[in-house]
Amino acid sequence: xxxxxxxxxxxxxTGIADAISGPARAAVRAGMAxxxxxxxxxxxxxxxxxxxxxxxxxxxxNKWRKGGRAAFTAEAVEKLxxxxxxxxxxxxxxxxxxxxxxxxFLEEVSRKSGLHMIAATGQRFFPPRYPDVxxxxxxxxxxxxxxxxxxxxxxDGTGVKAGVIKIGVVAGRPTGLEETGLRAAARASKATGxxxxxxxxxxxxxxxxxAVILEEEGMDPSRVSFDHSDGNGDIAYFLGxxxxxxxxxxxxxxxxxxxxxxxxFERRAQNIKQLVDAGFAGKVFLSQDAEFGxxxxxxxxxxxxxxxxxxxxxxxxxxxxxxxxxxxxxxxTEIRTMTVGNPRAFFAVS
Numbered sequence: 001x002x003x004x005x006x007x008x009x010x011x012x013x014t015g016i017a018d019a020i021s022g023p024a025r026a027a028v029r030a031g032m033a034x035x036x037x038x039x040x041x042x043x044x045x046x047x048x049x050x051x052x053x054x055x056x057x058x059x060x061x062n063k064w065r066k067g068g069r070a071a072f073t074a075e076a077v078e079k080l081x082x083x084x085x086x087x088x089x090x091x092x093x094x095x096x097x098x099x100x101x102x103x104x105f106l107e108e109v110s111r112k113s114g115l116h117m118i119a120a121t122g123q124r125f126f127p128p129r130y131p132d133v134x135x136x137x138x139x140x141x142x143x144x145x146x147x148x149x150x151x152x153x154x155x156d157g158t159g160v161k162a163g164v165i166k167i168g169v170v171a172g173r174p175t176g177l178e179e180t181g182l183r184a185a186a187r188a189s190k191a192t193g194x195x196x197x198x199x200x201x202x203x204x205x206x207x208x209x210x211a212v213i214l215e216e217e218g219m220d221p222s223r224v225s226f227d228h229s230d231g232n233g234d235i236a237y238f239l240g241x242x243x244x245x246x247x248x249x250x251x252x253x254x255x256x257x258x259x260x261x262x263x264x265f266e267r268r269a270q271n272i273k274q275l276v277d278a279g280f281a282g283k284v285f286l287s288q289d290a291e292f293g294x295x296x297x298x299x300x301x302x303x304x305x306x307x308x309x310x311x312x313x314x315x316x317x318x319x320x321x322x323x324x325x326x327x328x329x330x331x332x333t334e335i336r337t338m339t340v341g342n343p344r345a346f347f348a349v350s
Contacts, residue, residue, distance in 0.1 A: 030193070033347040034151070034163030035090075036107045036117045045116060046089025048343035049287045049314065051197060051227050051251040054080075055095040055106040055119065057293035059129070063301045073108060075296055080113035083314050090116040090343065091314070092287075094166040094197060094227075097121075099129045103155040118347060119160060121150035122185065124168030124199065125178045138177065143184035144191070151192045163347060165189055165196045172204025179213055186217035193349040195223045197249065202232040207241050221245030223350065225285060228252045233263030235274045242280040247346065251287035254309045254316045269324050281334040285342055286317045 028034060033042040054076075061072055083091075095101040103119060110117040123135065123143065136146040150162045165185045169178045185196045196219070200206040207226035214224060226241060227249030238248055250272055256265030263271070275284055294306040295313045309316050322335055 028193075028349050030350060031348050033116075033118060034161050034194070034349065036103070036110050036119050036160050040116060042344045042348035044089075045340075045344050045347060047087055047318075047339050048090040048092065048347070049088060049317065050092045050225070050285045050343050050346070051094055051249050051287040051289050052091050052314065053095045053289070053291045054091060054093045054109065054117065054293075055102050056100040056291060057105055057109075057296070058102045059100040060291075060293035060297060063297055065298065072296065073105065076109050076292070077112040079292075079296065080109055080115055084114050086315050086318060088115065088314070088318065090118065092118045092120070092164060092197075092343075092347070094120045094122075094164070096124050096166055096168070097150075097155075098133050098135070099124055099126075101155075103158055103160050107158070107160050118163035119155060120164050120166040120197075121147045121155070121162035121188075122164075122166035122168075123181045124166070125170055125175070125181060126168055138180065140180050140183045140187065143181060144187040147184060147188035148191055151188065151194055163194065165194055166199070167196065168199035169206060169210060170201065172201050172206045173209045174206075174213065182210060182213045183217055186214050186219040189219065189223060190217075195225070195346050195350075197225045197227050200226045200228055202226070202229045202237070205232065205234075205237055207237070207246065211241065211244065211246065220350075222247065223346070225249045225346065227285075227287075228289065230263070230268040230271060231255075233267050233271065235271055238271060238275055239278060239280070242275065242278075242283040247283045247285060247342070248275070249285045249287060251285065251289045253286075253321050254288055254312075257308055265324075269321065269328060272325060273328050273330050276330050276334045281337045282342060284338045285346075286321060286338050288314060288316050290314055290316075 028039050031042055032039045033045055057076055064072055093106055106117055106119055137143050147165055154161050165188055167181045167185045189196050222245050225247040229248040230250040230253050253268045255261055256268045291305050294303040312319050
């Protein structure tokens, strides 16, 4: 028997689905990207970092010793202006509601820095950073309705709309609740035309088991990116997913710089070249998965991500990885495909 809560969630999902089949869905044309400052032709996204974390900046305020939110925001804007000046045009923020997303902060720093930013809806199935935050639903229909609401109506009552769906799966094989999240993401994606990015445990070949669920939902593989894929190191894993049409986020490459890291930085760079050589540059994204707020802290208070490559931060891909890819023979045309062409196609509403 359907419980009242599940019935209401299903009814909400059906109502939203009906709405977006008409005028709401048509409000953002195919080929447009949803940024925090409004719809933008995807052709104008430019050089894009497709997996970063800017919106959780306020999380770091309690570790910051230089003043309040206004001062923190001002310093964030100045640092982001440096990123913009270095040639980055767009940052995709994959911070979901359950890990400290502050959409007003993201909107403000986007406007003041000149960087396009895309916000995420979704769910990260990790221990919550904020224990008092509860899931909006534990059903496929209820979660899908929540995702669609943040895409079509806006986030936290602001009118700022999500432009991508993010799911964080912890293990090599999804739990029952993680499967619920994957199915909800697929249904919200098909309803709204937005793509999905998935946190994966690539070392345990998580993309393969996640793909089974997505395919059962009829998800188009080209609208899905399995992120943190470079944590595997096995070209057969990458090629198997790419041949099925999935995209691969290579956004932990900097972690290969750590002592005794497996795979090493060099192995991760070589894997990217192997994918390019096999004709799959069109399936690869380059990013850093940086928690930007941590880079504003004093050295002793920084988290491990900021300490891995303190000089580069959000510019690691541009200043360290891409020069290395050029050295090992990756053509500039394919680098542009990975940094400009792929994001342009992926983040456009379909």
